[in-house]
Amino acid sequence: MKAEIISVGTELLLGNTVNTNACYLSKRLAELGYFVYRQTTVGDNARRLMEVLNESLKRSELVIVTGGLGPTQDDLTKETVAKLFGLELELDEESLERIKKRTGEAIPSKPNEKQAYVPKGAIVLPNDLGTASGCIIEKAKKTVVLLPGPPREMKEMFEKYLEPYLKERSDEILLSKVLRIFGVRESDLASILRDFFEKYENPTVAPYALKGEVTIRITARAKNTLEAEKLIVPVENEIRKRLGEYIYAEGDTTMEEVVVELLKEAGLSIATAESCTGGLVAAKIINVPGASKVFKEGVIAYSNEAKERLLGVSHETLKTSGAVSSESVIEMAKGVAVNSQSDIGLSISGIAGPEGGTEEKPVGLVYIGLWFKGIAKAEKLLLHGDRNWIRLKATLHALNILRKALGDQPK
Numbered sequence: 001m002k003a004e005i006i007s008v009g010t011e012l013l014l015g016n017t018v019n020t021n022a023c024y025l026s027k028r029l030a031e032l033g034y035f036v037y038r039q040t041t042v043g044d045n046a047r048r049l050m051e052v053l054n055e056s057l058k059r060s061e062l063v064i065v066t067g068g069l070g071p072t073q074d075d076l077t078k079e080t081v082a083k084l085f086g087l088e089l090e091l092d093e094e095s096l097e098r099i100k101k102r103t104g105e106a107i108p109s110k111p112n113e114k115q116a117y118v119p120k121g122a123i124v125l126p127n128d129l130g131t132a133s134g135c136i137i138e139k140a141k142k143t144v145v146l147l148p149g150p151p152r153e154m155k156e157m158f159e160k161y162l163e164p165y166l167k168e169r170s171d172e173i174l175l176s177k178v179l180r181i182f183g184v185r186e187s188d189l190a191s192i193l194r195d196f197f198e199k200y201e202n203p204t205v206a207p208y209a210l211k212g213e214v215t216i217r218i219t220a221r222a223k224n225t226l227e228a229e230k231l232i233v234p235v236e237n238e239i240r241k242r243l244g245e246y247i248y249a250e251g252d253t254t255m256e257e258v259v260v261e262l263l264k265e266a267g268l269s270i271a272t273a274e275s276c277t278g279g280l281v282a283a284k285i286i287n288v289p290g291a292s293k294v295f296k297e298g299v300i301a302y303s304n305e306a307k308e309r310l311l312g313v314s315h316e317t318l319k320t321s322g323a324v325s326s327e328s329v330i331e332m333a334k335g336v337a338v339n340s341q342s343d344i345g346l347s348i349s350g351i352a353g354p355e356g357g358t359e360e361k362p363v364g365l366v367y368i369g370l371w372f373k374g375i376a377k378a379e380k381l382l383l384h385g386d387r388n389w390i391r392l393k394a395t396l397h398a399l400n401i402l403r404k405a406l407g408d409q410p411k
Helices: 020-031 046-059 077-085 093-103 110-114 151-168 186-192 194-199 225-246 255-266 280-286 304-311 315-320 326-340 387-407
Strands: 002-008 035-042 062-066 089-091 117-119 123-125 134-139 142-147 173-181 204-209 214-222 247-250 270-274 295-300 344-350 365-372 375-382
Touching: 002 020, 002 046, 020 035, 020 062, 020 151, 020 173, 035 046, 046 062, 046 077, 046 142, 077 089, 077 117, 077 134, 077 142, 093 110, 117 134, 123 142, 123 151, 134 151, 142 151, 173 225, 186 194, 186 204, 186 214, 194 204, 194 225, 214 225, 225 247, 247 255, 255 280, 255 387, 270 280, 270 326, 280 295, 280 387, 295 304, 295 326, 304 315, 304 326, 315 326, 326 344, 326 365, 326 375, 344 387, 365 387, 375 387
Parallel strands: 002 035, 002 062, 062 142, 270 295, 270 344
Antiparallel strands: 089 117, 123 134, 134 142, 173 214, 173 247, 204 214, 344 365, 365 375
16 A cells, blocks of 8 residues: 655754654554655645645555644644545544643643544544544545654554554555675675665665665565565575675664674673774773673773873884884784783774874774784774764774674684
């Protein structure tokens, strides 16, 4: 079934509020087997909303509208939809009682009472977290759903009341498998998997660029989950053969979550020493629940003096090779590991820019050091982008180097 999403709110058009509702609804509708063809944002204007609704209903069987259900004069969504279908607004007594309980008003004010009115004949969707009821209007094989704008209220209403309704009316489901990839550029990925992107219609295979990494989404359409999984498995297996260790996780699992889990499984501890990344590696690891079992400490040694004093990097190394060098990061990694009595030391030093680069050592030059139970190695990177992008990419590369080292350990 074709679906469209209309987000109502001038604050969305002005950029004052990020439209997370459309993102959430698109994802959930796809899971339920509905094909979202368009997303539209319109301000708090009845005429323009009417135009958008008319256009959407010509194209799609299901239209979900979020926002404009509140108590103020510019909340006109219900009134506009009622007018579109030639329906009167009628008071829903159950909604009114919920408003009374939530506001504590024995006799709700006119603005609050306004939220209890719905188009005649509509299926009411209770609002357990707010005062504005949602509703479903079915007419001439078309369905319009009105949901509140606040994301917390909208999600609760969708999951509790709208999702069961939509499930009953969908004869298919969409199931997706997401593979998370690091170390391959999106352009290179397009070449490696070109036949998958061009050949497959069910399941479809599509790449998506995230911050510093890429994901591959395999999406199958079927009558049930079991049939969808059967379609996905052979495609996934072939993609895994081609990409190998570049695939580091599935779904929403992050690189740092993978690393922390590998450290736990191996019973190993780690400490970090960072210069240009300023603690980003440590922060990502610490963000993972349970990281305290494996993470001992993180040192930010930005100056040469700090590298000498806190990590034991030799003055001679800094003088002859420089702070941004394989020699320095190895000494940094060893120093933080020895000082903290950790099994592993992970270090980063680089030139994030925009100043500080030379012809010999340009902006974007980064060295990552790893000291793993007495064995030391360093990796040189030349990254491109602005300061924050270089720091982020360096952080992800460091975690990925650690991931691969841990993965090479005997089980």
